[in-house]
Amino acid sequence: MGSLKRLEETSVSKSTERLALYEKYGAMAYGVILQIIPQPELAQQVMVDLFASQQLEQCIKAPTSPGCNIVRLARSKALEANLRATSSAPLSEPPQSKDDNAASLVFDLSFRQGYPLRTVAERLQMPYADVMKSIRNYFKYLRTS
Incomplete structure (x- = not known):
């Protein structure tokens, strides 16, 4: 019984850490994801995947800034999702306007x-x-x- 209680406490602790990371860095991560995936529904799915992933544990334990690690992870997850959504489309250039450089x-x-x-x-x-x-x-x- 004691090990079950410790497992539950560990699970609650991890859940609390994830929630704290979401509250602190969620908006920033979502902004990065939206830059890569402009479709809000898909971007939200990537956001959920980001904060539910096992890789988030590494962001918590890493000696570097959790914010930087979360942005990197958000970018990589968004690129993966974008690649799956576009089925490995060839290198494309965005439409050019006069202001683009x-x-x-x-x-x-x-x-x-x-x-x-x-x-x-x-x-x-x-x-x-x-x-x-x-x-x-x-x-x-x-x-x-």
Whole structure:
């Protein structure tokens, strides 16, 4: 009986930790997921999967910031779900408008669509250093806007 009670207490403790993480980082994680998956229903499914996953335990125990780890995990889960939803669609470029620039295109392909920077550089026929510079410029733009 004692081991059953400890198991229940451990389960309640983990549940409480997950709830605390959700309350603290849930909005941030959902924002990241929505950047990758703009469909709210699918994004919510990914969010539930994120906070129900065993990998969340590693975020709690990791020596680094739980927020950073949750954002990384949210991004990877969203990319996986996006890949399943699009059935491994080829590298696609978002529709271009007059306001779009290389920096936002590079960011979209690398962060939202999950393509490695080398692949983005090859696809856009840009040197790798320019791809890195575009990402840096996009982050500067985000900070000022």
